[in-house]
Amino acid sequence: MIICYCYNNILSLPIVSLMPLKNCKVIDLPKISDPRGNLTFIEGSNHLPFDFKRVYYLYDVPGGAERGGHAHKKLQQFIVAVSGSFDVVLSDGNETKTFHLNRSCYGLYLDNMVWRVINNFSSGAVCMVIASEYYSEDDYYRNYETFLEATKE
Numbered sequence: 001m002i003i004c005y006c007y008n009n010i011l012s013l014p015i016v017s018l019m020p021l022k023n024c025k026v027i028d029l030p031k032i033s034d035p036r037g038n039l040t041f042i043e044g045s046n047h048l049p050f051d052f053k054r055v056y057y058l059y060d061v062p063g064g065a066e067r068g069g070h071a072h073k074k075l076q077q078f079i080v081a082v083s084g085s086f087d088v089v090l091s092d093g094n095e096t097k098t099f100h101l102n103r104s105c106y107g108l109y110l111d112n113m114v115w116r117v118i119n120n121f122s123s124g125a126v127c128m129v130i131a132s133e134y135y136s137e138d139d140y141y142r143n144y145e146t147f148l149e150a151t152k153e
């Protein structure tokens with residue numbers, strides 16, 4: 001069996017330019033091409049910088065809606081556009097970077113302490129998020145000023 005790695009649509013740029021924010025980066029996933037349809041899989045720490053405990057997904061997002069608007073104290077996440085497309089806007093308090101996700105065979109790794117907003121959802125987009133921990137509201141910064149203060153500590 002031949003496993004190819006998907007090449008995202010911005011891989012032609014030097015990978016270092018995709019990592020301006022604390023360790024956040026695009027990760028290409030295995031892609032098994034088949035005339036019957038493609039298959040991509042994710043094996044915990046074999047493909048991601050963390051083992052995961054939780055998967056959730058955003059779907060039926062109305063046009064113009066915005067998700068996220070928070071940062072996490074410890075949680076790491078990996079975001080994949082399993083259908084359609086959307087933008088992930090990241091900020092660490094020093095700089096902001098926007099990633100456009102539109103393929104199922106790569107995703108965006110988000111370290112902790114990164115403010116994220118997800119917007120510009122296409123019709124029918126599905127945003128799958130793989131998370132390093134179970135849900136805990138205590139892990140959120142939901143106020144941007146509080147987050148900025150925490151980044152200076």
Ligand code: TYD
Binds near residue numbers: 056058066067068
């Ligand atoms: P939130 O993380 O703010 O969503 P998003 O970042 O996608 O905009 O979560 C929205 C609501 O869903 C909030 O009340 C918490 C709840 N929730 C859970 O109960 N479990 C989960 O795993 C997640 C991600 C959210």
